[in-house]
Amino acid sequence: MKEKLDENFIKSLVNIALGIVRGKSDPYELVNGAIEYLISNKEKYMDHPNIKAIAVLKMKGLFIDNIRKNEKFSPMTDDEGKTIDVEDKKEDILEKIGLSDECKKVLSTIKKMGDKCQEILMLASEGMSMQEMQEVTGVKSVGTVLSRLSNCRKELKGLMGS
Amino acid sequence: MIDEIKIMQYADGTLPIEEREEVQKAIEADPKLKELYNTFKETGDLLFKLSNEVKSKPLPQNLQKKAEILKTWNRPVIKDKDKSFNFFRLFKFQYAGVAAAFCLFFVGGFYTNTFMASLDDGSTGTVKLSKKIEVEPKKLKMRSIQKDDEDLQTRISNLYRYFDEEAFIAEMNNRIDEIAINEEFETTLTDNLGKPVKFILIKNSEINDYLCKTVEFNELVRLSGIDKGTKISLDLCKQNEGYELTSINILKN
Numbered sequence: 001m002k003e004k005l006d007e008n009f010i011k012s013l014v015n016i017a018l019g020i021v022r023g024k025s026d027p028y029e030l031v032n033g034a035i036e037y038l039i040s041n042k043e044k045y046m047d048h049p050n051i052k053a054i055a056v057l058k059m060k061g062l063f064i065d066n067i068r069k070n071e072k073f074s075p076m077t078d079d080e081g082k083t084i085d086v087e088d089k090k091e092d093i094l095e096k097i098g099l100s101d102e103c104k105k106v107l108s109t110i111k112k113m114g115d116k117c118q119e120i121l122m123l124a125s126e127g128m129s130m131q132e133m134q135e136v137t138g139v140k141s142v143g144t145v146l147s148r149l150s151n152c153r154k155e156l157k158g159l160m161g162s
Numbered sequence: 163m164i165d166e167i168k169i170m171q172y173a174d175g176t177l178p179i180e181e182r183e184e185v186q187k188a189i190e191a192d193p194k195l196k197e198l199y200n201t202f203k204e205t206g207d208l209l210f211k212l213s214n215e216v217k218s219k220p221l222p223q224n225l226q227k228k229a230e231i232l233k234t235w236n237r238p239v240i241k242d243k244d245k246s247f248n249f250f251r252l253f254k255f256q257y258a259g260v261a262a263a264f265c266l267f268f269v270g271g272f273y274t275n276t277f278m279a280s281l282d283d284g285s286t287g288t289v290k291l292s293k294k295i296e297v298e299p300k301k302l303k304m305r306s307i308q309k310d311d312e313d314l315q316t317r318i319s320n321l322y323r324y325f326d327e328e329a330f331i332a333e334m335n336n337r338i339d340e341i342a343i344n345e346e347f348e349t350t351l352t353d354n355l356g357k358p359v360k361f362i363l364i365k366n367s368e369i370n371d372y373l374c375k376t377v378e379f380n381e382l383v384r385l386s387g388i389d390k391g392t393k394i395s396l397d398l399c400k401q402n403e404g405y406e407l408t409s410i411n412i413l414k415n
Contacts, residue, residue: 125209
């Protein structure tokens with residue numbers, strides 16, 4: 001039951017990372033960090049039966065670390081004392097990836113939803129099993145995963161339709 | 163009891179076979195359940211498209227290099243597992259890149275839907291496969307396929323679950339002689355999203371003195387959790403007054 005490790009594996013992590021990042025954060029950076037972690041711990045993970053879940057959990061950890069790091073620094077100011085919004089200078093991730101209008105709409109709608117929905121929808125879109133999603137999300141049971149997924153899909157439909 | 167979780171699983175193709183009929187009937191009988199089913203189908207489709215589109219984009223160079231490193235880890239190929247979305251739905255995946263070809267079902271004489279599989283539990287004889295097989299894919303052993311190619315076996319089993327062969331043959335007998343080579347034609351068969359299935363007539367040929375025609379699905383078909391898209395063609399040969407399905411050729415990616 002082992003995942004094949006190739007470009008598609010990394011691309012599926014990119015898709016899942018889209019459900020983790022916020023604002024204009026770069027999902028590729030998260031994926032890169034997670035893959036570097038796996039590579040540097042090859043002996044530990046090369047035969048792991050659920051390496052994708054390991055990578056996703058690492059991406060979540062890296063994202064939280066980034067937020068904490070950013071909170072430690074005061075915002076930059078210009079000569080007149082006005083705050084410089086560094087984030088605004090980053091390229092919008094939807095533009096960077098180059099998605100079609102339809103997929104942009106889907107992704108931007110998902111990004112408007114709550115954190116839990118963003119996460120579960122992107123995990124599900126990658127065909128993760130309920131058990132894998134339970135492991136990654138940390139919820140108590142597969143039933144909770146199913147229930148959350150069901151509710152989030154109904155919400156997505158409602159938002160897409162409105 | 164039919165709850166919305168079961169409706170979602172049914173829409174995704176992950177509901178156990180033994181529960182599907184009950185859920186299908188409930189959906190047909192209740193407009194609210196039908197609406198819910200459509201919601202899950204649509205959102206499943208949207209997420210599937212999004213995932214595929216993200217994957218169609220090239221990785222940055224630094225990640226490509228890391229993919230090369232990971233490839234050297236030599237892990238065994240994934241086997242099928244329970245997926246959260248309907249990976250058995252047809253015609254959802256544009257795909258390029260096909261390597262080895264497998265011609266699975268041609269058996270010299272004419273088609274019978276009892277020739278292609280035997281049970282893996284040691285029982286002899288063959289298993290009748292129709293579009294609604296009741297045997298778990300993993301318990302089937304297909305002719306011409308190496309035993310370790312379980313995904314191919316899964317794909318074939320799933321093709322038989324979803325392809326309404328009788329309807330297809332009946333329709334083809336009415337019109338196939340009027341179809342030109344390379345002509346694309348619609349059938350009354352529909353995929354899981356209700357979209358008419360399209361085929362292309364590839365060639366006319368003579369096999370064992372029978373007049374035969376090869377038609378191909380005009381889109382790649384995703385038939386298992388790890389299937390990136392399977393090209394399928396069908397050989398129909400004329401016996402007595404009508405055409406029969408004599409082989410199903412699938413290309414393994």
